[in-house]
Amino acid sequence: MMRQAGRFLPEYRALREKHDFLAVSRTPELTAEVTLQPVRKLGVDAAILFADIMTPVVGLGLPLEFAPGPVIETPVRTDADLDALTPFSAEESVPFVMEGIRLIRAELPESVPLIGFAGGPWTVAAYLTEGRSSPSFAQLRRMLYEAPATLTRLLDILTEMTCAYVEAQVDAGAQAVQLFESWAGLLDAPRYQAVALPGVRKILKHVRGLGVPAIFYVGGGSHLYEAIADCGADVVSVDWRTPIREARARLGSGFAMQGNLDPAVLLGDRETIAREAKRVLRDAGPEPGHVFNLGHGILPSTPWENAKFLVETVHELSERGA
Ligand code: CP3
Secondary structure: OOOOOOOOOHHHHHHHHHOOHHHHHHOHHHHHHHHHHHHHHHOOOOEEOOOOOOHHHHHHOOOEEEOOOEEEOOOOOOHHHHHOOOOOOHHHHOHHHHHHHHHHHHHOOOOOOEEEEEEOHHHHHHHHHHOOOOOOOHHHHHHHHHOHHHHHHHHHHHHHHHHHHHHHHHHHOOOEEEEEEOOHHHOOHHHHHHHHHHHHHHHHHHHHHOOOOEEEEEOOOOOOOOOOOOOOOOEEEEOOOOOHHHHHHHHOOOOEEEEEEOHHHHHOOHHHHHHHHHHHHHHHOOOOOEEEEEOOOOOOOOOHHHHHHHHHHHHHHHHHOO
């Protein structure tokens, strides 16, 4: 359960009253603490590093704030903006991420893997060009048509940054890497394939070369499954808009699937949660693997008891082979 994985927990809120988001993500002890909170409280099977897809961009020389989403004071839109970026070095720019990973690994039980992550270049570019969250990301989409060469240059820089960033995470102890393409759905299939996918393929190949599984999350991408069939991931993580069975059939063989419960189900009662969890498990079937997850980040208003109930229910149903 990603992104707001901690935010619905009372422990996380208490800690956030004392420290802002950036302080938590830049202080390895606090990073480790909030990464471990959902593992202890909910009994999930894996931990997800506490960081953000925008965390590494400070290494390009871009000041970053959260309010509560990412804010870049100096958006990147022109070739001159690209010329001004500084070369990225994970250990020099964001050493606290790797230090956090080392602390987490030291504290996590052997049986609980730690998932590192990064944003897809297209998704990170959406925030970098707009400067903040947006329903339309008009700046990025303007570049697509008005300044395609500049956009390609930006995506190449982000691809290179991300390869170095995920490599540093794996070297520090991350045991799988998830690439979040939350804004895949801004593009139609031919443009996704031509513009965004090359960088994704490079990063996922790099991750697999490091000897850990690569998970590719495609947000709003129900129209893209055929287009991403050669993405090179081990696992494709899908939102809740398409049944896993359909996503799997359209992707072709060779992928495990991750997902795809609608996060809003967790705002319902227990009967509903159990019914919907069962539906997802049945739909996913036994072959060739399924990592149960939400189709997107957990909603901050989710009662934590419901999240715990979901974890217990999925464990119970999986053990029974239901
Ligand atoms: O679940 C976790 O806690 C793991 C860490 C994590 C965060 N961000 C911490 C965070 C992960 C995996 C992310 C990924 C992320 N960040 C994505 C990709 C996944 C997705 O959800 O699509 C994206 C698009 C972002 C960008 C981002 N960061 C936004 C839009 C926001 C605003 C959040 C909101 O919904 O209001 C953030 C802030 C953020 N990142 C929070 C957390 C825990 C909330 C900050 C807070 O504590 O106030």
